[in-house]
Amino acid sequence: MIQRIFAILHARNLEFLRDRATLGWNVAMPLLLVAGMAAIFSGGDRSEYKVALIQAEAQAAAPAHPFLETRYFDFIPMERGEALDRVANHQLDLAIDFGAGAYWINPESPGGYFAERLLQSSSKDGEWIREPASGDPISYVDWLIPGILGMNIMFSCLFGVGYVVVRYRKNGFLKRLKATPLRPVEFMAAQILSRLMLAIFVTLLLYGATRLLLDIRMEGSGLALFLVAVLASISLVSIGLAMAARVTSEELAGGLLNLVTWPMMLLSGVWFSLAGAPQWVQQLSNIFPLTHALTAARDIMLYGAGLGDVLPQLLILAGTTAVFLTIGATMFRWRSA
Amino acid sequence: MAAAKPAPILAVRDLVKNYGPVRAVRGISFDVRRDCCFGLLGPNGAGKTTTVEIIEGVTPATSGEVLYQGKPAGAAFRQDAGVQFQTAALQDFITVRETLEMFHRLYRHRADLGQVISDCALDKLEKRDNRKLSGGQRQRLLLGIALVNDPKILFLDEPTTGMDPQARRNFWELVERIRARGKTIVLTTHYMEEAQTLCDEIVIMNEGEIITQGAPEQLLKAHYKAIILELPESDLAEMPPEFPFPSYRRNGLVEIHADDANEAITRLSRAGAPLGRLNIRPYRLEDLFLDLTGKELRP
Ligand SMILES: Nc1ncnc2c1ncn2[C@@H]1O[C@H](COP(=O)(O)OP(=O)(O)OP(=O)(O)O)[C@@H](O)[C@H]1O
Ligand SMILES: [Mg+2]
Numbered sequence: 001m002i003q004r005i006f007a008i009l010h011a012r013n014l015e016f017l018r019d020r021a022t023l024g025w026n027v028a029m030p031l032l033l034v035a036g037m038a039a040i041f042s043g044g045d046r047s048e049y050k051v052a053l054i055q056a057e058a059q060a061a062a063p064a065h066p067f068l069e070t071r072y073f074d075f076i077p078m079e080r081g082e083a084l085d086r087v088a089n090h091q092l093d094l095a096i097d098f099g100a101g102a103y104w105i106n107p108e109s110p111g112g113y114f115a116e117r118l119l120q121s122s123s124k125d126g127e128w129i130r131e132p133a134s135g136d137p138i139s140y141v142d143w144l145i146p147g148i149l150g151m152n153i154m155f156s157c158l159f160g161v162g163y164v165v166v167r168y169r170k171n172g173f174l175k176r177l178k179a180t181p182l183r184p185v186e187f188m189a190a191q192i193l194s195r196l197m198l199a200i201f202v203t204l205l206l207y208g209a210t211r212l213l214l215d216i217r218m219e220g221s222g223l224a225l226f227l228v229a230v231l232a233s234i235s236l237v238s239i240g241l242a243m244a245a246r247v248t249s250e251e252l253a254g255g256l257l258n259l260v261t262w263p264m265m266l267l268s269g270v271w272f273s274l275a276g277a278p279q280w281v282q283q284l285s286n287i288f289p290l291t292h293a294l295t296a297a298r299d300i301m302l303y304g305a306g307l308g309d310v311l312p313q314l315l316i317l318a319g320t321t322a323v324f325l326t327i328g329a330t331m332f333r334w335r336s337a
Numbered sequence: 338m339a340a341a342k343p344a345p346i347l348a349v350r351d352l353v354k355n356y357g358p359v360r361a362v363r364g365i366s367f368d369v370r371r372d373c374c375f376g377l378l379g380p381n382g383a384g385k386t387t388t389v390e391i392i393e394g395v396t397p398a399t400s401g402e403v404l405y406q407g408k409p410a411g412a413a414f415r416q417d418a419g420v421q422f423q424t425a426a427l428q429d430f431i432t433v434r435e436t437l438e439m440f441h442r443l444y445r446h447r448a449d450l451g452q453v454i455s456d457c458a459l460d461k462l463e464k465r466d467n468r469k470l471s472g473g474q475r476q477r478l479l480l481g482i483a484l485v486n487d488p489k490i491l492f493l494d495e496p497t498t499g500m501d502p503q504a505r506r507n508f509w510e511l512v513e514r515i516r517a518r519g520k521t522i523v524l525t526t527h528y529m530e531e532a533q534t535l536c537d538e539i540v541i542m543n544e545g546e547i548i549t550q551g552a553p554e555q556l557l558k559a560h561y562k563a564i565i566l567e568l569p570e571s572d573l574a575e576m577p578p579e580f581p582f583p584s585y586r587r588n589g590l591v592e593i594h595a596d597d598a599n600e601a602i603t604r605l606s607r608a609g610a611p612l613g614r615l616n617i618r619p620y621r622l623e624d625l626f627l628d629l630t631g632k633e634l635r636p
Contacts, residue, residue: 003442004442004443006442007438007439007440007441007442007443008439008443010439011428011431011435011436011439012428014430014431014435015428015429015430015431016430018430018431019429019430168426171426172422172424172425172426173425173426173427173428175395175422175425176420176422176425176426176427176482177443178394178395179393179394179395179415179418179420179422180415180440180443180444181412181415181416181443181444181445182443334395335395335396
């Protein structure tokens with residue numbers, strides 16, 4: 001069985017590596033994307049001020065504080081711990097706890113300075129206790145890069161595997177394989193491994209490049225991050241295999257894959273945080289494996305989480321893999337009619 | 338009690354295949370003896386490919402069953418069988434040798450790859466990309482793939498289509514050698530000469546049904562008592578009056594199907610026909626095929 005998997009894997013890898021055009025595209029496209037990001041975000045500015053409201057529910061009953069009327073400020077309800085972390089690393093300008101009559105500010109943050117002045121001017125003297133919270137700034141690029149890496153893994157795993165399987169089925173190569181002792185799971189395992197190797201290779205390359213070019217943050221465990229990338233890749237390939245289990249036309253496969261990738265790209269928190277989004281959007285986003293992969297990756301890279309901290313996400317990714325592999329293997333068809 | 342017949346290696350029972358309204362195979366049954374070269378003949382669309390693909394387990398049957406060594410064909414069959422499809426796609430960017438190696442590793446019991454390569458005359462093509470093979474070279478690679486597991490039973494679907502005459506003869510020799518190693522072969526072909534040379538037993542199919550079955554020689558003996566006289570059409574503008582034997586005009590020749598050759602020749606010469614280019618030949622499988630299917634051959 002292992003031997004059969006490796007036979008298919010080896011041939012698939014040869015085919016892929018010799019297809020210079022596709023290979024080049026798979027490596028060059030994400031690199032270009034990252035280079036573009038670097039050019040756009042090296043300034044690292046943003047237009048809105050963000051303020052966390054700790055214990056927002058308690059505050060809701062009381063008459064609104066005049067500070068909450070300030071224009072161009074985004075007020076986000078948040079847990080105390082998370083809010084303080086984010087103030088410390090410059091993701092938030094201020095965190096306010098109306099119940100305790102206290103606010104937290106990073107003394108080194110320009111946005112914080114500005115927000116504090118506004119808060120003071122719309123408050124009575126002595127109304128607030130000032131608490132400092134300091135740490136390295138987290139820029140938008142730091143936050144965005146895990147998203148870009150994840151998105152690249154998503155496209156590579158879904159489209160790369162989906163199209164190849166559909167092409168093999170359409171041209172009859174799968175039919176030829178059916179006449180051998182090869183089983184569907186073995187074929188699928190080989191496809192997963194092949195794509196996993198590519199996705200991890202490209203991701204490592206991109207990760208290295210972003211560390212070098214953009215000096216992005218990496219606070220936590222490298223091993224944990226690696227595991228997140230591996231499990232994310234496998235779960236996304238599984239979805240690709242399930243989508244391509246019996247499709248025989250590239251057009252239909254493309255449609256199905258777009259149906260999955262677009263919502264994931266918009267709702268998994270690749271480009272912007274969903275923290276301020278409506279509750280139902282946040283819940284919806286939880287069905288996408290990419291959401292969990294990105295949460296885990298950011299917890300590790302930005303806030304120094306370890307393996308134990310991201311275990312729930314890893315388990316979710318493993319579960320997703322199991323579900324979609326089962327679907328894929330059950331639905332799998334070798335031939336086209 | 339009848340003498341114990343050796344159990345067939347392959348038994349096909351009441352096989353039916355419908356593609357929607359198209360009744361491709363309409364309830365056929367036959368046995369393939371061990372060590373036999375079994376030919377499946379029939380005009381285009383007769384259902385040959387459909388039948389072998391059902392046997393190979395690649396196409397599901399609408400109904401009926403296929404028994405390999407007495408049991409429904411399954412995993413053991415796939416280990417033992419070698420399959421050459423009429424058409425098959427291979428991976429791009431892979432060489433001939435790498436393709437053979439990949440298929441080789443899928444099996445438990447494996448042939449010597451060097452032997453397969455030299456048998457199929459692929460030595461000089463080992464490093465060539467699959468896509469850069471000519472039609473006949475590709476057929477030889479497909480045959481090579483079918484041999485990587487040293488199969489007990491080998492299925493060849495129109496294996497010599499696209500081969501030049503030399504390659505075809507080499508192929509026939511190779512098939513004879515494979516048979517000599519005690520293999521069973523199931524062959525579909527449009528070339529009657531090929532079937533007559535290679536096959537011990539044939540089935541002729543037409544429109545999804547078997548119209549006749551048996552050893553080629555026996556079939557010919559059973560169908561024809563006569564012999565064929567051939568004359569160029571230009572030498573015999575019209576048949577002599579009251580000529581007692583049936584005659585046909587095909588491809589510029591007049592064919593006279595005579596059960597008494599002496600009588601036919603006497604009458605022709607008495608009518609003054611020039612006999613210098615007269616050709617006398619026995620019936621061939623091709624004649625039987627044409628008579629039974631009523632169709633012209635299109636290789
Ligand atoms: N996938 C399919 N869908 C619908 N009809 C099919 C399909 N495959 C074959 N047929 C039909 O079934 C019939 C038998 O086809 P088959 O390929 O078995 O013929 P064949 O005897 O191998 O012919 P040839 O000598 O041309 O190879 C044909 O009428 C064909 O059109
Ligand atoms: Mg055919």
